Amino acid sequence: MRAASTASLVAAAWLAAGAVGAAEGGDASVFARCAGCHEVGPAAKDRIGPHLNGLFGRRAGAHAGFAYSESMQRAGNDGLIWTAATLDAYIENPRALVSKTRMSFRGLASAQDRADLLAYLRRFSDDPSDLPEAEPTARGVDHDIDxxxxxxxxxxxxxxxxxxxxxxxxxxxxxxxxxxxxxxxxxxxxxxxxxxxxxxxxxxxxxxxxxxxxxxxxxxxxxxxxxxxx
CATH class of the missing domain: 1.10.760.10 (Cytochrome c-like domain)
Structure with missing residues (x-):
């Protein structure tokens, strides 16, 4: 039941974001937990962490000009791409994808918070309507480890x-x-x-x-x- 409910929450957020387009979708208030290290939006700049514009579909560790950890660079070289599934897993538990990431954030346990955050960040990709996550068949995945x-x-x-x-x-x-x-x-x-x-x-x-x-x-x-x- 837990996996099914989590998947439903994530999927609902993707579908809602895809339906309303780039002007709405997600919950900007959840991003406040990230704002100490990251910026997003038209005037966003790199801070302790890279800015998050154009995040979806980007290879991990590939934002030009930012000094990533060796672990993040390795993850990108291995083929890690930021999608709904990989971002959901990373935000829930950063070590799940990048073991020695420098990001000190402990993760968001709430599936609803993760869904709201990712739906919000999708606004700042080049064309959210073209992302796979916006397709009606997209489904979230519960990455919790028993x-x-x-x-x-x-x-x-x-x-x-x-x-x-x-x-x-x-x-x-x-x-x-x-x-x-x-x-x-x-x-x-x-x-x-x-x-x-x-x-x-x-x-x-x-x-x-x-x-x-x-x-x-x-x-x-x-x-x-x-x-x-x-």
Whole structure:
């Protein structure tokens, strides 16, 4: 029931925004929570974060002239595009898509607030009527991770056994040679990231394939192993 109600809220906001066009739609008051770091509108400038004009359909980390974190640049290079689905997941929990994002915002838990915010931001894309999210067939997606998945306690020894494929790319000593380190990573961050790959929110095709082969228990075991490496 929760997933269905969340999807309905997000979808309703997209349909409402598509129906009224660029003059209305969404709730500007929700944007006040973002305004400490971001601007949007005709006179918007980059601040602590980039301005959010033209956000929909843009590749992550691609706004010219802004100094993005390495993690955001990697996400964009992997193919992350800001759409209704990816923005909804990012605003709910920024770490779901970009693990080491510099954005300190903890996320919006309310599906209604996220829907209102994104419908408002859509006004400032070049032509909202042409965006896929404005189509009548568009549907929102609930990206909540079941708390029981986050509560799983992984077995580090089993995680070490499973890690052979991981360490062909990721260095156990925590070094970063173009591939981000996952050593000593907080277990919740590890699980959130892997679940995002399983749901194809994070776009890296190899990681999607690897995560898709793992059970929730195996992901928890890997998270425990990499977190505890000395």
């Amino acid at each position: 708390p029981s998945i986050l509560a799983l306690r992984g077995d580090p020894e089993y995680g070490e056994y499973l890690s052979a494929e991981c360490v062909t790319c990721h260095r156990v000593d925590g070094g970063d040679t173009g591939i981000p380190s996952i050593t000593r990573w907080p277990t919740e961050d590890f699980v959130v990231a892997m679940q995002a790959y399983k749901r194809a929110l994070r776009p890296h095709p190899v990681m999607q394939m690897l995560a898709g082969r793992l059970s929730d228990e195996e992901i928890a075991a890997l998270a425990a192993y990499f977190h505890e490496i000395k």
